Amino acid sequence: MPSLWEVTAWVPMLWYTGLPVVVLSFVASLAAGWCERPRWGRVTGRVMAMLLLAAYGIAPAAFAVDMLIDRGCFRTWGGREGVEIFVLPNVAPTLAALCLLLAVRRWRERRGRLVRRTAVVLAPAFLLLFLPAADLSPGRLTSAAECGPAPSSAGRARETGDRAFLCAVRRTTQKPFSRMPDRELLAYGHHLCGVHIRADEAEIARLWERSGVTVHAVAGALMTICPSLAATGRTQEEARKLGAVVWEAKERRMCAEAPRHRPLVPPVKVSRKRLWTDYGVLESYEGTEGAEDPFEDDLLDITQENGLVATLPGHAMVRVHSDYLTCATAETYRRRPPVETMGWDHVVEVGYHSPGGELVLGDPMGGSRLPNLAFLGKGDYRIRVHYHAPHWEDDTDDPQQLLIMVFPGRDSRTVVHRERVKR
Secondary structure, eight states: OHHHHHHHHHOGGGHHHHHHHHHHHHHHHHHHHHTTOHHHHHHHHHHHHHHHHHHHSHHHHHHHHHHHHOTTHHHHTTHHHHHHHHTHHHHHHHHHHHHHHHHTSOOSSHHHHHHHHHHHHHHHHHHHHHSOSSSOOTTOOOOHHHHOSOOOHHHHHHOOSHHHHHHHHHTSOOTTGGGSOHHHHHHHHHHHHHHHHHTOHHHHHHHHHHHSOOTGGGHHHHTTTOHHHHHHHHHHHHHHHHHHHHHHHHHHHHHHHSOOOOOSSOOSEEEEEEEOOSSSEEEEEOOOTTOOOTTTSOHHHHHTTTTSEEEETTEEEEEOOTTSOEEEEEEEOSSOOOOOOTTOSEEEEEEEEESSSOOOOBOTTSSOBOOOOOTTOSEEEEEEEEEEOOOTTOSSOOOEEEEEEEEEOOOOOOEEEEOOOOO
């Protein structure tokens, strides 16, 4: 069926359920009679009739064969709605093609000539009776250019009706809908809406098996003609927003319940953030002129030496677990603070040179980030990272804790104050 829709959409002779084919056959028959070449008219009529049967006769023939084999196939065709979509629009052009073949048949009796000529005249009239009165006739295919640019999210939410549905589909490349004529597309859309209203899981599975399309695949466009689906979408969106608020409150509670660090000497500034990472890395890259490309400096491999933190001039990286919330605390000091290891599973101190005065650690893919920790601007710093792992085997949500101390210092050595403790 999608292949036939492609053909009927691009061949003008097959538009309007094949009306141009019938008209051309009628004109060719008259012209051949005037030129005393009746055979030309018969050949033209047969060729046009076969073209019409090839384009529109397959669906009725297939349906008839299936019904002869097993009446249960009616449900496989989609029931009454499926027959209305895939079979009935093809009945008129199929009958018109059969009338054409009958009209160009050579009759031995003179009485047959009257029947033939009458059939030639009645065939297009018969077809006209089955043409839809609406502008969206079979074969009509609204293009994306006719629809104009896609509306904004707010405008899209206000758009409803058949025209909005057609344009929403035409702006995509979703197959087989992208080349389906307007009438069939609208019928199919209303059929999908009925499937959603009935929550017919068997029908949804059958549609997926037959065309690879589900209601959810075209849900955005389908909302314009299916109020129940739009209501469901609004409900799901509200539930998603509520879930996000609940999850954020849960994260805040988890980090608030974690033991807070009590500095032994007064810090310049203390910052606390809840962080998530896609790849288990908190990273800061200043990107100053002459700095090495962060994808080619092998800093990630360097972090494996101590398993927690590593730096290069203008580039710093801290390794955490990507599947757990990170409750991070950052403290800046004007002088070196005392070393603290009690309560931490891993403590490592490294040197860092800031060429631009921007040390901002966070997920390199985006999201929350710590504030700038290079509080004295350009220069040399020491970064001491403390890590407390979650309880890996517990089912309860347990965040990992990170304490980062930054203070001035020219020493570039890496010092492991506490080796990683495995729990």
